[in-house]
Amino acid sequence: MSPPLKVTADTARRFMRRALLLDAPVPDVATALSHHGYVQIDPINIAGRMHDHILRHRVAGYAEGGLMRHLHGADGTLPAAQRTAFEHHLPTASTLVAFTLDAWPHLLAVMRSRTRRNGAWSGRLSPRQKELVPQLLTEITARGPLSSEDFADTGRSRHVWGAATQAKTALQKLFFHGRLLIARRGDANRRYYDLPERVLPPHVLALPEPPAAETARWEILLKFRQRRLVLLKRGELPHVADLVQRLDVEGCPPLYCLKADLPVLFEISDLKSEISDSPLLLAPLDPLIYDRRVTSALWQFDYTWEAYTPPHKRRRGYYALPVLAGTAIVGHVDPKADRPARKLRLMARAVKRGHKVAHALDQLANWLGLRR
Numbered sequence: 192m193s194p195p196l197k198v199t200a201d202t203a204r205r206f207m208r209r210a211l212l213l214d215a216p217v218p219d220v221a222t223a224l225s226h227h228g229y230v231q232i233d234p235i236n237i238a239g240r241m242h243d244h245i246l247r248h249r250v251a252g253y254a255e256g257g258l259m260r261h262l263h264g265a266d267g268t269l270p271a272a273q274r275t276a277f278e279h280h281l282p283t284a285s286t287l288v289a290f291t292l293d294a295w296p297h298l299l300a301v302m303r304s305r306t307r308r309n310g311a312w313s314g315r316l317s318p319r320q321k322e323l324v325p326q327l328l329t330e331i332t333a334r335g336p337l338s339s340e341d342f343a344d345t346g347r348s349r350h351v352w353g354a355a356t357q358a359k360t361a362l363q364k365l366f367f368h369g370r371l372l373i374a375r376r377g378d379a380n381r382r383y384y385d386l387p388e389r390v391l392p393p394h395v396l397a398l399p400e401p402p403a404a405e406t407a408r409w410e411i412l413l414k415f416r417q418r419r420l421v422l423l424k425r426g427e428l429p430h431v432a433d434l435v436q437r438l439d440v441e442g443c444p445p446l447y448c449l450k451a452d453l454p455v456l457f458e459i460s461d462l463k464s465e466i467s468d469s470p471l472l473l474a475p476l477d478p479l480i481y482d483r484r485v486t487s488a489l490w491q492f493d494y495t496w497e498a499y500t501p502p503h504k505r506r507r508g509y510y511a512l513p514v515l516a517g518t519a520i521v522g523h524v525d526p527k528a529d530r531p532a533r534k535l536r537l538m539a540r541a542v543k544r545g546h547k548v549a550h551a552l553d554q555l556a557n558w559l560g561l562r563r
Contacts, residue, residue, distance in 0.1 A: 195437040203420060203440045203489055204518040205459045205466055210419035210452050211478050212249040220261040223249045224276055228416035229288035230258060231476055232278060234380045235498055237510040238526040238535060239559055244474035247558060258289055259376050267375030272392050278373040282410060296398040297406045302369035313367040320361040327361060336374035336383035415449050418478050422485060423447055443488040468517035470551045472524060480513055492520040508539045514548055521546045528559055535561045
């Protein structure tokens with residue numbers, strides 16, 4: 192492995208901006224997905240959904256709902272042969288993402304393992320759910336994509352968080368197991384499931400399952416594609432040592448980037464005047480700030496997404512968006528879309544003196560089709 196490169200914190204921050212497509216948006220969703228490997232999907236819609244916030248700064252002219260249209264077609268009927276991405280979960284987490292097609296064979300092993308695990312949403316089917324599977328698959332085969340609402344009352348599932356029918360839980364598990372896939376989204380972001388052969392191209396489904404070591408390497412590289420500047424866990428470096436470069440940044444633990452990204456690092460060192468200081472409102476789980484350790488050490492910003500934090504413990508707000516200005520994260524704003532009134536309301540803000548976010552809020556309001 193090459194000797195570590197010493198870089199300043201300022202250069203490392205500039206590198207992250209550039210490598211994460213925040214300085215020069217790409218022309219379409221497909222290019223952004225190919226670059227990042229995946230985009231995290233989240234259903235919460237306070238002032239736009241997570242995946243849309245992530246992509247609106249990275250795809251030129253991106254419109255709300257663009258990722259779902261890319262995945263499933265404008266009317267939700269994109270043929271399998273034309274699909275270039277799909278929805279599924281990260282192998283080592285329950286995080287739902289939009290993957291590029293190359294991910295499919297690397298998910299096969301974990302899909303199989305879930306059928307043997309305990310788990311209310313993703314584990315083995317209960318006896319009652321096993322009884323339902325033939326009915327679910329027969330109906331979907333005959334009628335096409337269906338949601339849990341398309342099935343008669345099948346009783347309540349007692350072992351999941353919140354209210355859910357046995358049919359909903361069984362469909363979710365069949366999705367985790369790879370026996371069904373999300374074919375489209377309906378009103379209120381409802382999932383419609385279909386058979387894998389009617390969602391993914393045949394050549395993708397025919398891909399063989401890779402060796403475990405190859406999938407382990409793929410997972411680590413996926414983290415690099417997603418964040419570009421990465422902290423590695425013990426045991427991860429040997430899998431990718433030939434492809435990564437260590438960077439030593441003052442005040443930070445050892446960081447790594449892809450060797451393929453080194454031209455960006457070298458270029459950014461000579462283009463310091465070209466970084467825009469116009470504020471950007473980042474998604475709460477934007478790749479730039481996803482790893483809290485990197486965000487704290489490199490950006491000196493301690494950030495937690497608080498949507499699932501009890502209200503009395505929140506510091507910033509339910510859907511606070513960090514504000515990136517140049518090479519600094521200068522605070523946050525907490526917007527809320529009042530769709531009936533067609534207004535974007537600002538619930539809270541805390542921004543360092545000298546930084547104005549009015550224009551960024553106006554841009555967000557316009558993107559959502561609202562007034563501020």
